[in-house]
Amino acid sequence: MVLWETGAFFLTIEYNNDNLLITDINKVKAMERRNTMQKELTYAAVMAYPGHPSADDIYRMIAAEHSSISKATVYRNLSSLAEEGKIGRVESFAAGEVHYDHRTEHHYHGYCRKCGKVVDIDVSCDKGLLSQVNPMEDGFSITSHELIFEGICRDCREKEKENGTEGIKD
Numbered sequence: 001m002v003l004w005e006t007g008a009f010f011l012t013i014e015y016n017n018d019n020l021l022i023t024d025i026n027k028v029k030a031m032e033r034r035n036t037m038q039k040e041l042t043y044a045a046v047m048a049y050p051g052h053p054s055a056d057d058i059y060r061m062i063a064a065e066h067s068s069i070s071k072a073t074v075y076r077n078l079s080s081l082a083e084e085g086k087i088g089r090v091e092s093f094a095a096g097e098v099h100y101d102h103r104t105e106h107h108y109h110g111y112c113r114k115c116g117k118v119v120d121i122d123v124s125c126d127k128g129l130l131s132q133v134n135p136m137e138d139g140f141s142i143t144s145h146e147l148i149f150e151g152i153c154r155d156c157r158e159k160e161k162e163n164g165t166e167g168i169k170d
């Protein structure tokens with residue numbers, strides 16, 4: 001319940017396991033505003049970032065202008081934005097790396113085995129695949145699929161050429 005309201009003060013008082021809790025609503029609201037702002041900042045950074053940034057890339061981009069934001073906050077916001085479907089999330093099982101994506105519609109990715117770069121692969125997604133595997137006999141219900149193509153990116157191939165260690169030909 002709101003105990004009293006005098007100008008800037010909004011105090012609530014409540015019992016929680018016999019402990020008296022007095023909360024300054026203004027502080028709570030300011031914190032909520034700050035959380036919302038930090039989440040919007042994280043979203044804007046992913047939208048502005050070309051390609052498929054890692055959580056660390058996004059943290060560094062934000063921290064360059066907002067040095068007070070913590071890494072944990074950025075990581076938490078990225079996870080929650082991805083869960084809400086507002087940004088995409090690409091996981092490379094081979095390398096255990098997570099990348100984020102401003103594109104949210106279903107699409108496939110290519111992964112450079114040398115430098116870990118993630119790129120979009122413009123091939124239409126196989127929508128019939130799910131109906132081919134569903135329903136599975138053991139009751140496992142498939143809800144989505146990811147396809148990651150692996151290879152070596154152009155930068156890495158050029159580096160290999162310079163070093164005379166090119167192993168992959170076109």
Ligand SMILES: [Zn+2]
Nearest residue numbers: 112115153156
């Ligand atoms: Zn590469």
Ligand SMILES: [Zn+2]
Nearest residue numbers: 101103119120
């Ligand atoms: Zn993508």
